[in-house]
Amino acid sequence: MTEERHIFSVLVENRFGVLARIAGLFSGRGFNIDSLNVAETDDPAVSHMTIVTHGDTQIIEQIYKHLNKLIDVIKVTDLTVENHVEREIILIKVYAEPQRRGEILQIMEIFRAHTIDVSPDSLIIEVTGDEGKLKAVVDLLRPYGIQELVRTGKIAIMRGAAKQ
Amino acid sequence: MELSGANILIESLKQEGVEYIFGVNGGAAMPIFDALYEHPDVKLIMMRHEQGASHAADGYARATGKVGVTLATSGPGATNLVTGIATAYMDSIPMVAITGQVFTHLMGNDAFQECDVIGVTRPVCKHSYLIKSGDEVAEVIAEAFHIASTGRPGPVVVDFAKDAQIHESLFRYPEKINIRSYKPKVDGHPRQIAKAVELIHNAERPMIYAGGGVPLANASEELRELAIKTGIPTTVTLMGLGAFPETHPLAMEMPGMHGSCCANYAFTDSDLVIAVGARFDDRVTGDLAKFAPNAKKIHIDIDASCIGKNVPIDVPIVGDAKRVLAEMNKLVHRVDIEPWMRQIDEWKEQYPFEYQQNGDNIMPQYVIEQIYDLYSDAIVVGDVGQHQMWAAQYFKFTEPRQWLNSGGLGTMGFSLPAAIGAQLGCPDKTVVNINGDGSYIMTIQELVPAITMKLPLKIFIINNMYLGMVRQWQELFHQKRYAAVDYHDNPDFALLAEAFGATGIRVERIEDVRPALEKAKGITDGPVVIDFIVDEEENVFPMVPAGAGLGDVIRGLA
Ligand SMILES: Cc1ncc(C[n+]2csc(CCOP(=O)(O)OP(=O)(O)O)c2C)c(N)n1
Ligand SMILES: [Mg+2]
Numbered sequence: 001m002t003e004e005r006h007i008f009s010v011l012v013e014n015r016f017g018v019l020a021r022i023a024g025l026f027s028g029r030g031f032n033i034d035s036l037n038v039a040e041t042d043d044p045a046v047s048h049m050t051i052v053t054h055g056d057t058q059i060i061e062q063i064y065k066h067l068n069k070l071i072d073v074i075k076v077t078d079l080t081v082e083n084h085v086e087r088e089i090i091l092i093k094v095y096a097e098p099q100r101r102g103e104i105l106q107i108m109e110i111f112r113a114h115t116i117d118v119s120p121d122s123l124i125i126e127v128t129g130d131e132g133k134l135k136a137v138v139d140l141l142r143p144y145g146i147q148e149l150v151r152t153g154k155i156a157i158m159r160g161a162a163k164q
Numbered sequence: 165m166e167l168s169g170a171n172i173l174i175e176s177l178k179q180e181g182v183e184y185i186f187g188v189n190g191g192a193a194m195p196i197f198d199a200l201y202e203h204p205d206v207k208l209i210m211m212r213h214e215q216g217a218s219h220a221a222d223g224y225a226r227a228t229g230k231v232g233v234t235l236a237t238s239g240p241g242a243t244n245l246v247t248g249i250a251t252a253y254m255d256s257i258p259m260v261a262i263t264g265q266v267f268t269h270l271m272g273n274d275a276f277q278e279c280d281v282i283g284v285t286r287p288v289c290k291h292s293y294l295i296k297s298g299d300e301v302a303e304v305i306a307e308a309f310h311i312a313s314t315g316r317p318g319p320v321v322v323d324f325a326k327d328a329q330i331h332e333s334l335f336r337y338p339e340k341i342n343i344r345s346y347k348p349k350v351d352g353h354p355r356q357i358a359k360a361v362e363l364i365h366n367a368e369r370p371m372i373y374a375g376g377g378v379p380l381a382n383a384s385e386e387l388r389e390l391a392i393k394t395g396i397p398t399t400v401t402l403m404g405l406g407a408f409p410e411t412h413p414l415a416m417e418m419p420g421m422h423g424s425c426c427a428n429y430a431f432t433d434s435d436l437v438i439a440v441g442a443r444f445d446d447r448v449t450g451d452l453a454k455f456a457p458n459a460k461k462i463h464i465d466i467d468a469s470c471i472g473k474n475v476p477i478d479v480p481i482v483g484d485a486k487r488v489l490a491e492m493n494k495l496v497h498r499v500d501i502e503p504w505m506r507q508i509d510e511w512k513e514q515y516p517f518e519y520q521q522n523g524d525n526i527m528p529q530y531v532i533e534q535i536y537d538l539y540s541d542a543i544v545v546g547d548v549g550q551h552q553m554w555a556a557q558y559f560k561f562t563e564p565r566q567w568l569n570s571g572g573l574g575t576m577g578f579s580l581p582a583a584i585g586a587q588l589g590c591p592d593k594t595v596v597n598i599n600g601d602g603s604y605i606m607t608i609q610e611l612v613p614a615i616t617m618k619l620p621l622k623i624f625i626i627n628n629m630y631l632g633m634v635r636q637w638q639e640l641f642h643q644k645r646y647a648a649v650d651y652h653d654n655p656d657f658a659l660l661a662e663a664f665g666a667t668g669i670r671v672e673r674i675e676d677v678r679p680a681l682e683k684a685k686g687i688t689d690g691p692v693v694i695d696f697i698v699d700e701e702e703n704v705f706p707m708v709p710a711g712a713g714l715g716d717v718i719r720g721l722a
Pocket of ligand 1: 547548549550551552574575576577599600601602603604626628630631632633634
């Protein structure tokens with residue numbers, strides 16, 4: 001069976017131990033988490049998780065059902081099958097000697113990236129976007145020498161009217 | 165009125181109708197034990213090991229359908245509970261396991277007898293709570309009982325910090341539980357039920373495959389009605405035995421690794437499998453590629469994640485077995501499956517469970533037959549191994565909750581403490597414990613509370629001086645290399661029983677089997693242990709070797 005990437009949007013009670021339960025669900029079954037983002041929602045009693053994972057249809061179905069089965073999980077949506085938007089932020093610390101800084105700034109402009117810190121021979125750059133855009137930026141910056149790179153993992157949301 | 169957290173716990177348990185708590189004392193749980201001291205309603209049963217305490221609570225729950233409650237101290241007390249919690253989890257048994265925890269200000273400091281119980285138990289329980297303040301107790305307990313007993317039941321762990329046990333607050337028990345993230349779906353979808361009924365009416369070779377979910381849902385009546393109204397032959401798994409009477413003409417007996425040839429052949433030839441509260445466990449299906457290859461499958465289960473997990477399902481129905489079956493029963497009628505029934509009857513006739521007498525030895529199957537003959541109405545608690553399979557094969561169960569065993573986890577040592585719980589829960593029933601020599605000694609210490617409480621347990625040891633089930637595999641698949649299974653150094657279990665203070669009887673000759681069993685019937689002021697010295701190398705047949713298809717069942721050694 002072919003493997004597919006899926007993005008689950010999961011609303012959970014903002015309680016002690018919830019993250020461990022979700023992580024345990026994956027690790028106990030040998031399923032992988034590609035990325036995971038957790039934060040409070042507008043309602044401080046509720047947290048939102050965006051989980052990116054992959055697997056064949058059977059595994060994805062199991063993940064969906066087991067997420068739903070956890071007592072602290074309020075709602076699970078498989079965004080992959082819904083019309084949604086996704087974003088991720090990367091912070092990149094790249095070598096930027098004064099003579100090459102101009103080229104880098106040009107690349108950044110194309111991708112609407114921001115400089116958030118400058119030191120004598122490096123820059124910290126912040127880029128927001130979907131997977132394709134972020135990959136393009138990283139590929140273009142790599143030749144300059146990436147010192148460090150951190151990403152938030154995806155966050156995603158369904159388009160259109162709020163579904164309850 | 166302000167009460168300590170420990171007292172609020174006990175008051176909450178009273179609200180839940182708890183009669184018994186099975187536990188072992190220790191530092192971090194002392195305020196709770198203190199609150200239980202001479203309590204008129206909630207009685208503490210002092211077990212001799214926390215594993216025993218958890219199995220006793222489990223046995224109580226299996227026999228009565230109520231939530232079993234077990235209590236242990238922090239650290240080693242809690243880790244000793246883990247096997248019992250996992251056992252209950254695998255068989256979906258409603259249980260609340262309460263553990264003392266060190267003071268909150270010490271948590272995370274590797275304090276004396278500290279253990280991250282929530283972490284250790286996370287994968288083996290349905291849910292868990294940590295109580296850090298006395299005013300959380302009532303709500304947590306109400307939720308814990310609700311979660312343990314509804315939906316797919318299971319154990320809930322409540323870890324209770326010692327300062328929260330002492331801290332005083334106002335007691336008010338929640339009248340209604342509303343957990344927004346937990347709303348089990350109990351009614352089956354009408355369209356799915358209609359689809360299932362249509363398949364049933366059009367099948368030529370249908371069969372019902374019922375599991376432990378049926379007794380758990382108290383749905384045996386409805387299951388019987390479905391089978392009898394439609395005339396469809398029925399197999400019930402190790403976990404569900406008794407849900408459909410094995411003495412009924414439609415009964416095919418247990419399926420799977422040591423199940424009846426009839427049930428296994430039926431799966432292989434069937435064109436419609438109606439699964440109810442069963443989970444297509446590998447011990448039942450054998451090689452999945454060869455499992456019921458020609459059958460459409462209907463699966464009724466309360467747990468959506470169970471459906472389609474191992475086997476693709478044509479008509480999934482998520483719901484409570486009792487409700488779904490009741491709806492189906494309104495729509496079904498008798499099906500005309502004459503030729504199929506003739507085939508089923510032929511298999512039954514041709515391949516009953518059978519064994520050969522070996523010289524003068526007491527055959528273990530013979531002992532079970534005699535137990536059945538004399539104790540057919542008893543609750544039977546089996547342990548794990550060959551004796552468990554022989555009990556399942558040769559005792560004909562007719563009522564739900566009549567056969568209790570650790571089917572999912574296969575926990576040796578389960579049965580004696582579970583029998584204690586069952587006897588306390590059902591004081592008017594005779595409770596028979598069918599044990600193995602290896603399994604018995606794993607929790608033998610629980611003979612003490614059974615004696616103290618004068619429980620008239622009938623403890624029958626099928627003593628083959630081996631870890632027999634493992635020895636059988638070694639004989640068949642490891643060239644008889646009997647590594648670490650020889651138990652000829654067993655103590656004399658009859659003498660040992662006497663030393664504990666119970667009645668002990670050793671039986672070495674065939675002609676003594678029945679008189680001993682009869683004598684045991686008359687002993688009502690405490691447990692009786694009969695050590696049946698049986699044929700040492702008898703094997704359990706039929707057998708579907710692990711990984712083989714059900715059609716490739718070995719009926720016996722030629
Ligand atoms: C706690 C535990 N340890 C090990 C096993 C593996 N095991 C399964 S059956 C069995 C043998 C049981 O021996 P006994 O109780 O004498 O029963 P018999 O098979 O001889 O009837 C063993 C060791 C187990 N199921 N549970
Ligand atoms: Mg044995």
